[in-house]
Amino acid sequence: MTRSHILFLNVSGIAVSLVLWEIAGRIVGPSLLAAPSVVIGTFLDLLFQGDMLRELFGSLRQMLVGFGLACIIGMPLGALMGRIRLVDALFHPWVSMVVVTSVAALAPLFILIFGTGFEFRVAIVFVASFGYIVLTAFHGARGIDPKIVDVARSFAVGPFESYRQVILPALFPYLITGARLGLIHAIRAMVMAEMFVLVGYGGLIFQSGQELSTAPLISYLVSLMAVSILANSVLGWTGRRLAPWYDSKMSR
Amino acid sequence: MNGGSSGAVAIAAPRKSGIDVLQRMTRKILPYAGSVILGLLLWQFAASFLPGVVFASPARVFEHLVGAFASGELPIRFAHSVQHMILGMLLALLVGIPVGMIMGRSETAFHMLNPVVTAIFSIPSVAFVPFLIIWFGIFFEARVALVFVMAVFDIIITVTAGARNIEPRIIQAAKSFGASRRLTFTRVLLPASLPFLMTALRIGAIRSVNGMITAELFFAAVNLGEYMEDASAAFDSAAMLSVVFCLALFGLLIQELIKYAETRLLPWHVRD
Known part of the structure; x- marks a missing residue:
């Protein structure tokens, strides 16, 4: 075709x-x-009014904190789990537990611990994206062809250099994929958490359900969709840009 | 069995499998148990620093679980919750598998539907809650609908990816040997599809468990959702953690069951 x-x-x-x-x-x-012809007018109104984008970017900023923390902690942890059996044995059961736990069920508990503010949202986003980032990095690190590691060792490359020159490049596509997967779950968790405590963009979505027309609600969903697709393609583009071998690894 | 050589095999075999079992014990179960125990100790340690209302210790969660199970309250609520989960998941499979198969096997259907599916998939499912309230109210129908929405897109995407990746050679081989369309479908396409259908089932099931509790918290609080809301009103973190623990265990159990079924039903399919 x-x-x-x-x-x-x-x-x-x-x-x-x-x-x-x-x-x-x-x-x-x-x-x-609301039909698309109705939605488009409402959408443009909301767009130029400015509230929609302001709330959306405010929420995304908070989400990025939780998501960033999950990447900073999750990627090295996943890589270590893939390379060192003991680390894997210690963490794997708990990581699987985190992945299957629905973040919605954690929301009431986290409100008790963190209140309903910034920390609550960061914690929910962190928990939602952490497991996926760890597991993807884990599979990447475990799947590294032992031959290339052996070659590095045969040429007497030190552990630090072999990490930088061999392991990291082989791992990189998986880290990006993990980040893309984690980001999807981070956005989901952000909206869920905000709908739960009725703040930010999620609060806006939930409250728009009480209006007479569904046009504002659909407009909010469309913006969310656009941001989600944009973020995902930016990460994919970054992956291809920084590591041209990204596609050959991840095309299937 | 009577010959000397086969007797030797018969003697050697159980000893070998005995060692295997022992090795599996030390390799798999011991680290697993160690990790769980270590984690629980850490949790107990952390809980001793925080006020009990905020973060209950594992001992208190265990105590609560024993009480809630002995009185039958938690199992009964769980049984009620599972109803809308199962119904929603079945509907999602019923829609998701055919749509995924069509998208996976027809290039035209794939390129037409893929942008739409990707677009809707990128909207977090919870964001559809206001819609579902408008259409279905806040009771059983709405809960089923949320489970459906949360599971169906994951199923479509998994099945599509799997069906697209079926090795073209095996279908060409069937064609070369003159297999009819129906025979190709039942003898080649279907067996080749079973592995990713199982994966879709597993992912769909986990999303459904997620949808089950999300629905009960976002629509009218009933069953487990009501239990959590009551616990939250009473600052009873032990009760909340008990529900979270049960849900996580339930999810893991379903996942392991499907994985087990996969190895029994599809022995030719090697999982990594």
Whole structure:
């Protein structure tokens, strides 16, 4: 299939969905489902009013703190787990536990511990993204071909140099993938936490559900979608830019 | 069995498997147990520094669990919660698997649907809660709907990726040997799909457990959600941790069960 053919299918798929949405919206009315033609006006209004973007970026800033902490702690931990059996044995059961635990169930508990402010949101985002970042780094580190490590050793490369020259480049695609996966869960957790305590962007979403039209609600969801897709492609682009071997490793 | 040589094998075999069991014990179970015990000790240690209302010690959580299980309250609530989880998950599988298979096997369908699925998937499922309230209210239907929304996209994406990666050679081989479309589907495509269908089931199940408790906290607080809200109102962190612990255990249990089923049903499929 050629590129233009694929592009045509992409565009027509989106167009068909929009038409179906428009028809459905016209039938049930904006109080149940606002049609795209209605949403676009509301969306532009909210965009120029400024509240929507301000709340969104405020929430994202807080999210980045939790997500950043999860990366700083999770990536080295995952890499160590993949290379050293003892570290793996010590941490793996608890990391699996964190991954399967639903962050929503932790929300009431975290409110008790941290209150409903900044720390609460950071903690929820951290817990939600941490496990995925660790496990992806773990699989990357464990899957490193022993041959390339042996080659480095045969050439008497020291442990620090072999880490920098061999392990890290081999690990890098997995770290980026882990960050992309973690980011998805971080955004999910951010919205969940904010909807729970009715602050920030999540609070905005929850409260817009009480309005007469669903157009503002859909507008908020569309902005969230745009940010999420943008962040994901920025990370993917960074991966390809910093490590040209990223795609060959991750294309499948 | 009667011959001398096979007798030697018969004697040697149990000894070998005995060593295997012992090795598996020391390699797998001991570190696991050690990690759990060490973690619990650390937790007990940390809890002794924090006020009990905020962060209960494992001993107190255990005490609470014994009480809640003895009175039957927690198991009954769990049984009620599982109902909407199962229904939502079944619906998600019913929709997600066919859609994923079509997207995975047809290039046209993939390129048409992929942007739409990616777009909706990138919206956090909880953000649909206001919508679900408008459409389904705040009771059983809404809970089923949230579980469905939370699980279905993960299932579609997993199945699509799996179906796209089916080795084309095995289908070509079937075609070369003159297999009909139906035969190719039942004898080649379906067995080749089972591994990623199991993966989709596993991911879907974990998302469903997640959706189950999220629904009960965000819609009308019932079952486990009510239990947590009551505990939160009473500053009872032991009760909250008990629920979190049970949910995590429940999730792990489902995951391990599906993994076990996978190794029994699909012995040819080697997992890493």
